[in-house]
Amino acid sequence: MRLWLYILAAALLGAGLFFVIGGIKLITLGGSWYFTIAGIALVLSAIQIFRAKSSGAALFALTFLGTVVWAVWEVGFEFWPLISRLFAMSIGLLMVMLTWPALRRLAGADAKSAPILGSAAVLALAIVATTVSAFSPKNVVAPTQTAEAAKPVDKSAPVADWSAWGANVAGTRFAALDEISPANVNKLEVAWTAHTGETPQSTGSGAEDQNTPIQIGDSLFLCTAYGTVISYDVDSGKEKWRYAAGGTVPAWQRCRGVAYYDGSTAQRVTEQPDGSTIDPSISPKRVFVPTVDARLIALDADTGKPAANFGDNGIVDLKIGMGEVKPGYYQQTSTPLVAANLVIVGGRVADNNETGEPPGVVRAFDAASGQLVWAWDPGNEAVTREPLSPEGYTRGTPNVWSAMSYDPKLGLVYLPTGNATPDFWAGERTALDDKYSSSLVAVNIATGRPVWHYQTVHHDLWDFDVPAQPVLYDIPNADGSTTPAVVAVSKTGMIYLLNRETGQPIADIVEKPVPQGNVEGERYSPTQPFSVGMPMIGNQTLAEKDMWGATPFDQLLCRISFKGMRHEGVFTPPGLDPALQFPGSLGGMNWGSVSIDPTTSYMYVNDMRLGLANYKIPRDDVKGGNGIEMGVVPQLGTPFGAMRQRFLSQLGIPCQAPPFGTLSAIDLKTHKLVWQVPVGTVEDTGPLGIKMGLPIPIGMPTLGPTLSTQSGLVFIAGTQDFYLRAFDSRTGQEVWKSRLPVGSQGGPMTYRSPKTGKQYIVITAGGARQSPERGDYVIAYALPN
Numbered sequence: 001m002r003l004w005l006y007i008l009a010a011a012l013l014g015a016g017l018f019f020v021i022g023g024i025k026l027i028t029l030g031g032s033w034y035f036t037i038a039g040i041a042l043v044l045s046a047i048q049i050f051r052a053k054s055s056g057a058a059l060f061a062l063t064f065l066g067t068v069v070w071a072v073w074e075v076g077f078e079f080w081p082l083i084s085r086l087f088a089m090s091i092g093l094l095m096v097m098l099t100w101p102a103l104r105r106l107a108g109a110d111a112k113s114a115p116i117l118g119s120a121a122v123l124a125l126a127i128v129a130t131t132v133s134a135f136s137p138k139n140v141v142a143p144t145q146t147a148e149a150a151k152p153v154d155k156s157a158p159v160a161d162w163s164a165w166g167a168n169v170a171g172t173r174f175a176a177l178d179e180i181s182p183a184n185v186n187k188l189e190v191a192w193t194a195h196t197g198e199t200p201q202s203t204g205s206g207a208e209d210q211n212t213p214i215q216i217g218d219s220l221f222l223c224t225a226y227g228t229v230i231s232y233d234v235d236s237g238k239e240k241w242r243y244a245a246g247g248t249v250p251a252w253q254r255c256r257g258v259a260y261y262d263g264s265t266a267q268r269v270t271e272q273p274d275g276s277t278i279d280p281s282i283s284p285k286r287v288f289v290p291t292v293d294a295r296l297i298a299l300d301a302d303t304g305k306p307a308a309n310f311g312d313n314g315i316v317d318l319k320i321g322m323g324e325v326k327p328g329y330y331q332q333t334s335t336p337l338v339a340a341n342l343v344i345v346g347g348r349v350a351d352n353n354e355t356g357e358p359p360g361v362v363r364a365f366d367a368a369s370g371q372l373v374w375a376w377d378p379g380n381e382a383v384t385r386e387p388l389s390p391e392g393y394t395r396g397t398p399n400v401w402s403a404m405s406y407d408p409k410l411g412l413v414y415l416p417t418g419n420a421t422p423d424f425w426a427g428e429r430t431a432l433d434d435k436y437s438s439s440l441v442a443v444n445i446a447t448g449r450p451v452w453h454y455q456t457v458h459h460d461l462w463d464f465d466v467p468a469q470p471v472l473y474d475i476p477n478a479d480g481s482t483t484p485a486v487v488a489v490s491k492t493g494m495i496y497l498l499n500r501e502t503g504q505p506i507a508d509i510v511e512k513p514v515p516q517g518n519v520e521g522e523r524y525s526p527t528q529p530f531s532v533g534m535p536m537i538g539n540q541t542l543a544e545k546d547m548w549g550a551t552p553f554d555q556l557l558c559r560i561s562f563k564g565m566r567h568e569g570v571f572t573p574p575g576l577d578p579a580l581q582f583p584g585s586l587g588g589m590n591w592g593s594v595s596i597d598p599t600t601s602y603m604y605v606n607d608m609r610l611g612l613a614n615y616k617i618p619r620d621d622v623k624g625g626n627g628i629e630m631g632v633v634p635q636l637g638t639p640f641g642a643m644r645q646r647f648l649s650q651l652g653i654p655c656q657a658p659p660f661g662t663l664s665a666i667d668l669k670t671h672k673l674v675w676q677v678p679v680g681t682v683e684d685t686g687p688l689g690i691k692m693g694l695p696i697p698i699g700m701p702t703l704g705p706t707l708s709t710q711s712g713l714v715f716i717a718g719t720q721d722f723y724l725r726a727f728d729s730r731t732g733q734e735v736w737k738s739r740l741p742v743g744s745q746g747g748p749m750t751y752r753s754p755k756t757g758k759q760y761i762v763i764t765a766g767g768a769r770q771s772p773e774r775g776d777y778v779i780a781y782a783l784p785n
Contacts, residue, residue, distance in 0.1 A: 001102050002052075008099060009050035012060070012092070015553075016042030022556045029563035031544055034070050035556050038063055049096075054103040060096045064089050074545045079138040080658045080698070081548065087130065088551045094123050137697045139659050140732070141676035145667070147730040150712040151599045153178045159752045162215040165257035165335040166593060166705075167749070169406040170472035173595035175750045178711035179759035182728050184783060185713060185736040191760060191782035192237035199776045200225040200253070200766045207253035209766025210591075212705060212747030213778070216260055216301065217754055221287050222764065222778065223255035229289045229299060234760065235753050237780060241304030247293035249328040252348065256403070256591070257335035259288040259343065260301065261367045267408065269340040269446045270366070270373050273385075278368040283307035286367065288343050290332030294318040294325065296345055296365065311370030318345065321375075322358050323392035330358035334591070339406035339413055339445055343367045346400030346415065351463065352422040355637030359392060360399030362415055364448055374448035378417070378436040384448065396420050398437045402591050403469035405486070410501055412451060414486055415441040416466035422635040423463035423585070424574050424614065424642040427521040434459055440466055440488045440496070442503060452503030456490050458525035461517075461574055463585035464491045468593035472500055475601060475668050485668065487596075489589035489605060492570050493539030494531040497671065507533030507671045517573030519616060521639055528571050535666055535673040538609040539583055541569040548657040549649050550687060558655035561647075565613060576616050580647060582656070584612030592705035592718060592747065597729055601668045604714050604729065606679065608701030609660050611647030616640040651687035659699025663706070663716060665732060675732035680719030684743060684771060695721070703769050705747035707761075715761060717744040720768045724748060724761075724781075742775035743768025758782050 019039025027033055041063040048056025067089050075081035097120035101111035153176050160168070160176065167173050180188065200207035213222035219240060220232040227245035232238065263284040272278065285301040296318055298310035306314025318332065319325045329350045337344040342364040349357050361383075362376045377383035379394025387393045398417040405414045419437040420429050429437070438457040443450050457464045468489050474482035486500035497507040511527040540546075547562050549555030566572060567580040574581070587608050596603045617632065622641035624632055635641050647655050654660050659678035667674050678699025685700070686692035704718020708729055717724040722743045726736040746764035753760065761781040767774040 001106070004099065005049055005052055008095060009046045012042050012046035012049065015092070016040070016046055018553055019556065022560060026556065026560050026563060029560065031559055031563045038067060049099070049103070052103060052106045054100060054107055054109065057096045057100040057103055060093060064093045078657070079133070083130070083134070084548045084550070084555050084657070085552060087127075090123065090127055094120055094127065097123065134696050137678050139662075139678055139699065141673060143675045143731050144672065145674060147600045147602070150178065150181070150710060153710050161217065162749045162751050163260055164214060164338070165212050165259070165403055166405070166469050166471070169337070169339060169408070171403065171405045171469040171593060172471060172473065172598070173593070173705055173747070174597055174708050174710075176710045177750055177752055177759050178709065179752070180709065180713065180761065180783060181711035182713060182735050185726050187783055188736060188738065188761070188781045189784055191780045193780070194232055194237040194239065194778040196224045196228065196230060196776040196778065198224040198226045198228055199774045201774060202253070203770050203772055205251045208745055208769065209764055210254050210256045210704065210745045211764045212257050212749055213762055213764065214258060214260055215749070215751040216285075219301065220762065221258050221260070221301070223258050223289050224776075225254045225766065227255060227289070227291050229258060229287060229304065231301075231304060232778065234751060235755055235758070237778065243299055243304045245289055245291050245295070245297050247291040247295065249292045249331055251328055252331065252333060253292055254333050255290065255292070256333060259336045259338045261286045261288065261338045261343065263368055266367065267340040269411065270342065272366060272369055273371045273373055276369070278309060282309045286310070288336050288338065288367075290334070290336055290345060292331040292333065294330055294332060294347070296332070296336065296343065298367075298370065309369060316365055316370045318347070318363075321387045321392050322361075323395060325358050329353070334401060334403045337404040337406060337413065338367060340408065341367050342373060342445070344404060344413060346404070348401040349399045349421060352424070352633035352635055352642065354634065355421065355428060356395045357421045359395050360397040360418070360420070361393040362400050362448070376443055376448045376450070379430065379432050381432070398433060398439075401465070402467055403593070405470045405472055406445065407472055407484070407500060410484070411445045412442045412500065413445050414470040414472070414500070415443060416468065416470055416488060417441060418465035419460040419463065422633065422638060424461060424616065424633075425522065425635050425638040425640050426459055426461055427523065428638065429459070438464055438466055440470055440486065440498065442500065454496065454498055454503045456488065456494070456496055456529060457492065458528055459523065461522075462571070462581055467491055467587065467590045471594055471596060473596050473598070473668060475506070487594060487603065487668075489594060491583060491585065491588040491590065493537045493583050493588040493607065495534040495537075495605065495666070496531050497534055497668070505533070507531065509533065514571040515568040515573055517575050519575055519640075524573055534671050535664070537589070537605060537607050537662065537664055539570050539588065542567055542580070542582055542611075542656055546656050548655060550651060550653060554649040554651050554653070558649050561613070561655065574614050574616060574642070578613060578615045580611055580613055582611040582647070583608075584610045584646065585644075586610050586701075590703060592703065595706045595708040595714065596668070597708045597710070599710055600730065602674060602729060603666045603668050604706045604708055605664045605666060606702040606706055606716060606718065607662055607664070608703065609656065610654060610701055611656065613645045613647050615643050617643060652689060653687060661700045661702040661719065663702070663714070663727065663732070665729065677727070677732045677734070679716060679725070681721045684721040684768065689770075704745045707748040707750060709750060715748040717746060717748055717763050717765070719743070720770065722768070724763050738781065740765045740779070741777055742766065742773045743771050745769055
């Protein structure tokens with residue numbers, strides 16, 4: 001017993017000293033006094049228990065009761081915040097209570113074993129009940145309205161192929177299929193599995209599988225992170241052909257998707273620039289693949305051979321007209337847009353390395369010949385095709401790195417822009433940089449000239465790009481008419497709903513004053529556009545009480561870290577002092593975009609909630625840094641580099657309270673949140689990167705798209721655990737999940753086989769973003785015969 005008392009006292013003493021030392025630091029930063037007070041009480045409790053005094057146990061019990069009062073005062077009865085504050089203390093109290101009768105006996109007093117051990121049993125039951133409760137979802141927003149039953153698919157209508165990365169040029173990620181439904185989805189089984197033979201090697205900035213395959217007839221097409229295009233049979237998964245496009249870069253090795261063109265049916269909106277004609281018999285059906293070393297390749301969809309009359313034997317060099325392009329500074333990672341007879345590309349420009357990086361120009365090439373038809377240079381409105389200067393298009397301009405959309409009726413292409421590099425210093429940006437940065441730009445399909453644009457962030461200092469494919473949808477009105485809408489989700493956690501014909505807001509957007517910085521040479525927008533008419537997701541202004549941790553110890557460290565930074569909401573300006581940006585540069589919402597069910601007008605949005613701690617570094621003090629992931633970024637050509645770190649605890653867990661990622665349904669007719677659920681568990685991740693193996697649905701950061709179907713299902717795989725999930729699209733209830741061999745950042749897609757009529761769900765699985773476990777899987781699911 002004496003040995004046990006020494007062990008218990010040592011544990012309480014260590015915890016108490018940690019609380020006292022950390023608590024004093026927190027007080028000096030203007031934070032809570034709780035940890036210092038509780039720490040002193042724990043130290044005194046440890047001393048008394050070491051002396052075999054029962055008063056030590058009583059003092060711990062009083063400390064626990066005080067902790068309960070403090071916790072409820074801070075966060076009410078929210079589950080995960082209370083767990084962070086009370087669970088470890090409850091375990092400590094249980095150990096103390098089991099020891100308490102022995103302490104009383106050692107003091108020669110009545111042990112009072114029955115009441116004390118009875119209370120300990122109640123506490124133990126409460127701990128067990130809390131542990132069990134942790135395996136059920138929390139932070140759930142229950143459905144706020146009842147949707148109509150799923151509408152049966154019109155079997156007489158032709159079944160649309162999944163012909164583009166977002167299912168179609170509107171990017172809705174919706175399929176009018178209902179063979180697989182909420183009633184039978186739990187019977188889904190693996191129909192076939194294929195292997196690409198190319199496993200992406202990375203846990204973030206290197207090679208990542210982020211693919212959504214496309215389906216045309218009986219063929220499935222996809223690209224690997226290393227640029228190989230593969231065609232599979234839709235029913236068997238048997239490989240038909242493959243083409244190794246190749247190409248490597250120092251970082252960001254990925255291919256999110258290929259594009260498809262059928263010359264026999266495509267609308268023609270432009271003629272060949274040189275007036276020539278194209279032989280329509282040469283590879284009339286084509287698959288376009290972008291490469292990370294800036295090539296655009298056209299392949300015959302039937303054979304996989306390069307289309308001989310496109311560019312130079314099937315290849316267009318996208319570096320032409322771009323001036324100097326250092327390896328990895330300009331590349332294609334997102335799918336090209338095939339719109340009418342054009343194939344349109346933007347490009348990813350490396351962030352934060354230096355000023356004057358490659359141009360952010362968007363170019364349209366004739367899909368048959370590869371001839372350049374038009375170019376939109378954000379830095380020079382006089383450019384219509386080739387650059388007007390021997391140095392090429394305007395360098396360092398806002399770029400379009402994500403997927404684009406197209407409205408054939410309006411003849412408009414919708415471009416989501418980023419910001420001119422570098423991200424965290426903008427003193428040298430031009431008026432045109434500021435005009436088109438972090439905007440949605442609608443350009444004329446035939447000319448590439450802007451028709452309207454809407455800016456989501458003014459003078460962006462946060463890397464708050466418009467990161468996702470704009471989604472086009474006709475919102476039904478009460479009078480039977482429709483409003484042509486375009487939806488743009490943002491890294492800020494805001495959703496912008498605009499009239500896609502005019503660019504005017506459909507849901508209210510208000511210019512609000514935002515905090516101003518004081519770094520010499522920088523300028524700051526006095527206001528920013530807040531999309532108040534649509535739900536905001538995961539972008540609340542944090543306070544100290546919002547800090548979290550798996551234990552009170554890492555919560556204390558997160559509080560110290562938070563109080564040591566400046567945080568004034570979404571648009572906290574970066575400065576020379578540490579500042580917290582929330583959401584961080586990953587989002588909010590990112591490139592996965594949204595899906596829309598037109599039968600209900602529900603839009604499905606998945607998000608991640610990761611903060612970014614940053615500060616500027618004077619030029620003479622910048623040491624190293626490559627701008628690829630976290631750490632120091634050089635921002636050469638500016639007065640400052642920058643330090644960037646994810647806002648994580650010492651255990652590698654986000655410092656703010658869960659959820660860290662959710663799936664939400666929003667009614668586009670009412671602009672209201674219908675339901676929201678945490679998505680993803682800690683089964684395949686955990687503190688210090690150690691897999692917990694526990695399917696606790698805390699809600700994990702999501703990176704990847706959703707899929708919605710007319711039967712009333714939403715599929716998603718882009719969580720940090722190894723699952724493909726299906727949710728009831730009307731209620732948010734998880735109705736099915738399937739264990740994947742590794743995680744996925746891919747987009748689930750679906751199609752009906754033209755041969756068998758069977759509906760398939762297909763997902764690629766190359767590995768979750770922060771997981772070292774990698775694979776090369778293409779997996780198709782179907783109902784049993």
